[in-house]
Amino acid sequence: MTAAVESVIRLRMSEHDAHYGGRLVDGARMLALFGDIATELLIRLDGDEGLFVAYDCVEFRAPVYAGDYIEARGRITHVGNTSRKMEFTASKVIESNIHPDVPSAARVLDPPVVVTYATGTCVVPKDRQRRTASGTVDGGARG
Ligand SMILES: C/C=C/C(=O)SCCNC(=O)CCNC(=O)[C@H](O)C(C)(C)COP(=O)(O)OP(=O)(O)OC[C@H]1O[C@@H](n2cnc3c(N)ncnc32)[C@H](O)[C@@H]1OP(=O)(O)O
Structure with missing residues (x-):
């Protein structure tokens, strides 16, 4: 049996990520994170x-x-022949800009706030899968 496969990325949205009025971040930025998770x-x-x-x-x-x-x-929810179904969440764990007169004020969100949820499917062609019968990746195969 294959152990549950999960991935986590945590990072701060920068001024470069702000795309819309009010320093709002583009939703596609969250999808880019999900791509890296996948x-x-x-x-x-x-x-x-x-x-x-x-x-x-x-x-x-x-x-x-x-x-x-x-x-x-993100986590893998179903392993098919070449398809791998996945579920993703992005949560805000710290909120900045919470005080109109104190730009450095920020707070920890407990519990975090889910900002984006997604499900999707990835494909690994059969001839590129390097998983062994025991569920571990065969690190020896190259090229
Ligand atoms: C990790 C992130 C990476 C990226 O973001 S990469 C950038 C964006 N993606 C791409 O550029 C991919 C472009 N697309 C392709 O090159 C091809 O397109 C694929 C190689 C992905 C698939 O081509 P083929 O293998 O010929 O497709 P099939 O044989 O029709 O299906 C393979 C498996 O995928 C499932 N599937 C196909 N379409 C969908 C769909 N629309 N939604 C859910 N599943 C789908 C099928 O059922 C099957 O699964 P089963 O092998 O397990 O039986």
Whole structure:
């Protein structure tokens, strides 16, 4: 049996990530994080970066601003022949810009606020899968 495969990325949204009025971050920024999460999940499961074939659900549930700390998580929910179905969440764990007169004021969100939720499917072609029968990646195969 293959152990549960999960991945986590935590980072701060920078001023470069602000795209809209009020320093609002583009929703595509969260999808870029999910792409990196998916890549790690595939490397851990199959020893290959794979390809994202489709999102079947993307929900932007709360706004993200420059200065916020975001924790993105993902897990594989189903392993098919070449397909790997995944579920993703991005949560705001620290909120910045909370005081109109004190730009450095910020607070920890407990519990975190889910800002983006998505499900999707990635593909690793059979000839690129390097998972052994015991569920571990065969590190010896190259080229
Ligand atoms: C980790 C992140 C990476 C990226 O972001 S990469 C950048 C964006 N992605 C791409 O550029 C990928 C471009 N697309 C492709 O190159 C091809 O397209 C694929 C290689 C991804 C797939 O091509 P083929 O293998 O010929 O497709 P099939 O044989 O029709 O399906 C393979 C498996 O994928 C499932 N599938 C196909 N379409 C969908 C869909 N729309 N939603 C959910 N699943 C889908 C099928 O069922 C099957 O699965 P089963 O092998 O396990 O039976």
